[in-house]
Amino acid sequence: MSGIVYALIGIALAVTLAGCGSAIGVKIAGEAAAGVVSVDPSKFSKVLVLQLLPGTQGIYGLLVGFIALGKIGLLSGGGVDISVANGLLILAACLPIAVVGLVSAINQGKTAAASIGIVAKKPEQFGKSMLFPAMVETYAILALLVSILAVSGIQL
Numbered sequence: 001m002s003g004i005v006y007a008l009i010g011i012a013l014a015v016t017l018a019g020c021g022s023a024i025g026v027k028i029a030g031e032a033a034a035g036v037v038s039v040d041p042s043k044f045s046k047v048l049v050l051q052l053l054p055g056t057q058g059i060y061g062l063l064v065g066f067i068a069l070g071k072i073g074l075l076s077g078g079g080v081d082i083s084v085a086n087g088l089l090i091l092a093a094c095l096p097i098a099v100v101g102l103v104s105a106i107n108q109g110k111t112a113a114a115s116i117g118i119v120a121k122k123p124e125q126f127g128k129s130m131l132f133p134a135m136v137e138t139y140a141i142l143a144l145l146v147s148i149l150a151v152s153g154i155q156l
Contacts, residue, residue, distance in 0.1 A: 003087030004079065007072050010091030010098075011065045014147065018061025018101025025054025025109025032113035036120040046119050046126045050112045053133045057097075057105035060144040064097045068151050080156050093150030100143035108136040 033047035066075070068090055073080040082090075115129035 001084070001087075003082035003084045004072060006084065006087030007068065007082060007090035010087075010094035011068045013091075013098040014061045014068070014094040014101070015065040016061075017098040018064075018105065019058040021102035021105030022055045022058030022061075025057070025105035025107075025112070026051060028106070028109035029054060029112035029116060032116040036116055040120070043119055043123055046123060047116050050116050050119065050129065050133065053112050053130075053137065054105045054109040056137065057101035057108070057140045060140055061097050061101045064094055064144065064147045064151065067148060068094060071151055071154065071156065082156055086154060086156055089154050090151060093147055093154065095147075096143040096150070097140075097147040100139055104136050104140040104143075108133045108140075111136050 029051040033051045036047050037044050069075045072082060072090065112133040115132050118125050118129040
């Protein structure tokens, strides 16, 4: 296999795994949000914000994917002939956001669902309830930074 294949596998993993994690996390939080809104529709905007939080990891995976596609020249229509070693480096650089995006989005969905439970009982605690899923987000952001720095640092 050529280097471009390895790079594309890394890009696909970053986008796909982080995106799947976000879809699962948003689903988990959405189920809790729907339950709250069915009882009290006035809480819709607060629970919607909490439900959307696990969706960020999918965006992070997509961002790393675009940066890596730009790095290998596929966004400009050309494409760079890259070595197998560089392809493997790009694959490895995409793995932090792929794996952490998957795991953190699912867990953030669970944490957001618990925070939605707080809002259901005590809507005035909305600000505090945001902190719990935000703590999970921290690790997704760290993985995003590592992937961006690693992809950017590869010399083709």
